[in-house]
Amino acid sequence: MFRVRSVEMFALFDSMFVNADTLISLQILRSEYHPNGHQRGPSASGAKESLSVYGLFQHLARTPQGKLRLRQIFLRPSTDIxxxxxxxxxxxxxxxxxxxxVLMRLxxxxxxxxxxxSAIAHLERGVDIPGRRISVNNNVWASLQRFxxxxLRLRDSLQALPGAEGIPIIRKTTEAIRPLPICQVGELISQTIDFEQSVERGRTAVRHGVDGGLDELKRSYDSMEHFLTNVVARLREELPEWAxxxxxxxxxxxxxGFLTVVSLNTETGKGNxxxxxxxxxxxxxxxxxxxxxxxxxxxxxxxxxxGDAYCMIIDREIEIIHELTIKVLERQEAIISASDILGELDSLLALAIGCGRYGWVAPQMTTENIIYIEQGRHPLQELVVPSFIPNDCHIVGGPGTQDNEGETAEVEAETRQDSVEHPSTFVLTGPNHSxxxxxxxxxxxIVYLAHVGCFVPAAxxxxxxxxxxxxxIATRESVARDESAFSIDLRQVSFAMNFATHRSLVLIDEFGKGTNSMDGAGLVAAVLDHFTSLGPERPKVLAATHFHEIFEGGFLAESPELAFGHMDVRVNFDAPTTEDQVTYLFQLAPGRSISSFGSRCAAMNGVNQAxxxxxESIMLMLARNEDLEVVCSRLSGAETRRLEEAEAAARLFLETDIKPPPSSSSSGGKKPADTGHWYQEVLGRLLRPDKPA
Known part of the structure; x- marks a missing residue:
């Protein structure tokens, strides 16, 4: 029966806003489906977590409710400091x-x-073995008994931790796990359910001593084999000797009920x-x-x-198990509250184990509008490369105009001082693959993990x-959407421009690459200039672009609010192999890059050398401000000679008076001349004037 247990208010006012584009672009969550569509299923319930930030911790949670709670934590990063x-x-x-x-034991x-x-829900429906894959050892009663x-053992282990009383989740866990009702549930199940007999019979069986009438029925049923042997002996005495x-x-x-078994006569198909x-x-x-x-x-x-002893046994056991169900459901509030708090504890244990395993550190959270990262690392990238080069990140957003009333004078002064030393918009350039x-x-x-309450991969x-x-960052194209790739990019940028506040972080990677280079460069420059010109309401912006012309033309000038950086490389065009001509250092350096080295990247990725x-020759001409139309229309010596020969032949053709072929009367009665052959000879003499007729 459907029943509303409680109604609670739910709000996301203290949560960081993240949309699907952010979750996918940053690989915070990513489901991996089976390649066979028939085995994938109609929903995402059968999907597994792929390489993602949540996936780093998901396998460390030990309970189903812990995994669910951990996913909620990652989907709702908090802004409550x-x-x-x-x-x-x-x-x-x-x-x-x-x-x-103690951590390992927990x-x-x-x-x-x-x-x-789910166990309580099954009990309310009267189901103790939900599904064919669930054995008697893992049915609802076994799960409740183990729980x-x-x-109770977990509660004792947590209380044994020195200093545990100062940790809220441990204090909540020890308070939520109430020993009396939970111990009563365990004792009721242990005193009622016979798990060994249940395994033998493939169904839930009641322990001996719970009900006298049931025990008597079971004794009669268990001694049935010896009893039937005596019945057969007496029956044979009453029958004719030949039968x-x-x-x-x-x-x-x-x-x-009871039946007499007689051998079959194969010829007649009847009993002997x-x-x-x-x-x-x-x-x-x-x-x-x-x-x-x-x-x-x-x-x-x-x-x-x-009577039907077997059915009577089953009926009586069903009655006893129903009485047990009622007694357990009377304590369901204590069971569910303990289960929920253990899920929350499990999620924090998963975070702790993951942070210790990956060597992360605790960030310092502050109300200042800053991001200071020392020797930061990408949590996924560092796991798939032989070595990872860490980098710093220092940016400061605007102080804001609406939050100042609630801030202290000290925080205001620190934010303004930081905003002078560090920019709010940082534009990154550099070669591809850098x-x-x-x-x-x-x-x-790192900012996201800090708001989850987790440690971060940084010094x-x-x-x-x-x-x-x-x-x-990511352009999620689909034939089901009536949008081009560039319109999707524009929509993402428009959303960021309309909804960003001074406390937001905006990432813009390669915006403008889906249209004409001049239009793309203009859009990038205008968007970045828009964010930096917002004054106290300017957000924290990290951008990457290959449009170097916006810097060379002075459309984006360095200022206290806008700074440039690039990923450093070492270039040696005299190296014997293409792979050694550009060496990526993956190290952040101040200033902008002079080139994207796109041609070198193309050579390294197998593009033909020609x-x-x-x-590269076209890029060199562009760098010299040469007119590509004039340069590309310039002819070589061989092409000039061929053009001169063609011009001479054309002039000779125009000067020649081509007469029709002679008729049969003028040829002395001979056969008329072949007209086509005649004109071929004339054109041949015109095109090859040096050849004798």
């Missing part, structure tokens, strides 16, 4: 060297705990004996496996005396509260 600091303090406490053994005990919300045992050899056995079938010479008639029930099963007087008497996009993403991911970080992360050389 107290909540963020609380999570960081919890992770720091759990990562203390003295707590390593994770191993959490593996045995399942989500009790009762291990939740005794055909009586094989007496058997009991649930819902059919069907009650001849007996007063009562033998009723044939069915034949199977070379035997015929009969119901006779003796069998009917036993049916009336013993790490510009990775730099932008790692800065955003140190000071992160101001950021209300939104807006990106123009194409690369032609491209």
């Amino acid at each position: 107290d909540l963020i600091n609380t999570r960081q303090n919890t992770i720091s406490f759990l990562l203390r060297p003295g707590n390593a053994d 994770t191993s005990e959490l593996k045995k705990i399942k989500n009790m919300k 009762a045992a291990y939740s 005794r050899k055909y009586i094989q056995n007496c058997i009991f079938f649930p819902q059919l 004996y069907d009650g001849e010479g007996m007063v009562d008639a033998w009723e044939r029930m069915f034949a199977a496996e070379g035997c015929v099963y009969y119901k006779n007087r003796q069998m009917k008497e036993m049916d009336g005396h013993f 790490g510009k996009s990775v730099y932008l993403k790692q800065a955003a991911l 140190g970080a000071r992160i101001g509260i950021t209300d939104r992360i807006l990106t123009r 194409v690369v050389e032609r491209a």
Whole structure:
């Protein structure tokens, strides 16, 4: 029966705003589907987490409710600085060297705990083995019993931690796990359910001693084999001597009762004996496996005396299990609250284990509108490369005009001082493959992880509260959307321009590449100038571009609010191999890059050398401000000679009076001349005047 347990208010006012573009661009969450569409399923329920930031921690959560809670944490990064600091303090406490053994014990005990919300829901529907894949050892009663045992052990382990009373999640966990009702649930199940017998019978069985009548029925049913042996012996004594050899056995079938088994006559298809010479008639029930099963007087008497013992046992066990269900559901509030708090504890344990495994550090959260990252790293990229070069990131957003009333004078002074020393917009240039996009993403991911309450991959970080992360990085094209690639990029930039505040972080990577280079360069310059000209409301902007003409033309000039940087490279065009001509250092350097080295990147990626050389010659002419139309129309010596020859032939053709071929009368009565052959000879003499006629 559907029942509303409670109604709660839900709001996202204290959460950072992130949209689907941000989640996909930064690889915060990414589902990986089965390549076979038939095995993929109609929904994403069968998908697994691919390489993503959430995937770094998802496998470290041990319980279903812990994985769900962890996903919610990553989907709702908080802007509540107290909540963020609380999570960081919890992770720091759990990562203390003295707590390593307890941490391992907690994770191993959490593996045995399942989500009790689903278990309680199954009990309310009267289902104790939900699904074919669930065995008796893992049914609802076994899950509840393990939950009762291990939740109490977890509570004792948490209370044994020195200093645990100062950690809110541990204090909440010990308070939510109430020993009395949970212990009662475990004892009720242990005293009622016989798990060994349940495994043997393939269904939930009641323990001996719970109900006297049930025990008597079970004793009668268990001794049925010896009893039926005696019944067969007495039955044979009553039968004619010649028929005794055909009586094989007496058997009991649930819902059919007792039956006499007689061997089958293969020639007639009947039983070798069907009650001849007996007063009562033998009723044939069915034949199977070379035997015929009969119901006779003796069998009917036993049916009336013993009844259907098997069904009676099952009915009584169902009644007892129903009574157990009612008693357990009376304590469901204690079970569900303990299960939920253990899921929250499991999610923080996963964060702590991951931060310790990857060597991350705790960032300092502040109300100042700044991002200071020292030796930052990309959490995913550093796992898939032999070595990762860390880089710093220092940007400061505007002080704002609406938040100043609530800020202290000290915070205002610090923010204004920082804004003079560091820009709010940082434009990155450099060759392809030099790490510009990775730099932008790692800065955003460090900010994102800090607001999750997690540690960050850096040597140190000071992160101001950021209300939104807006990106123009990935172009998610689809035939189902009536948009071009460039219109999708424009929509993303428009969204960032309209919704960014002074506390937002905006990432713009290669905007303008989907249209004419002049239009793209103009749009990039205008967008960046828009963000820097917002004054106190300017957001924190990280951008990467290959449009060097906007710098050379002075359309974007360096200022206190706008700074340039580039990813450093070493160039040696005299190197014998193409791969050694450009060496990527992946190191951030001040100032802008002089070139994108696109032709060198093309050569390194297998583009034909002739194409690369032609491209470089055109780029050199552009650098010299030469007119490409004039240069490309200039002819070589061979082409000039061919043009002169063609011009001479054309002039000679125009000067020649071409007469028609002679007629038959003028040829002395001979056969008329071939007209086509005649004109071919004339044209041949014109095109080759030096050849004799």
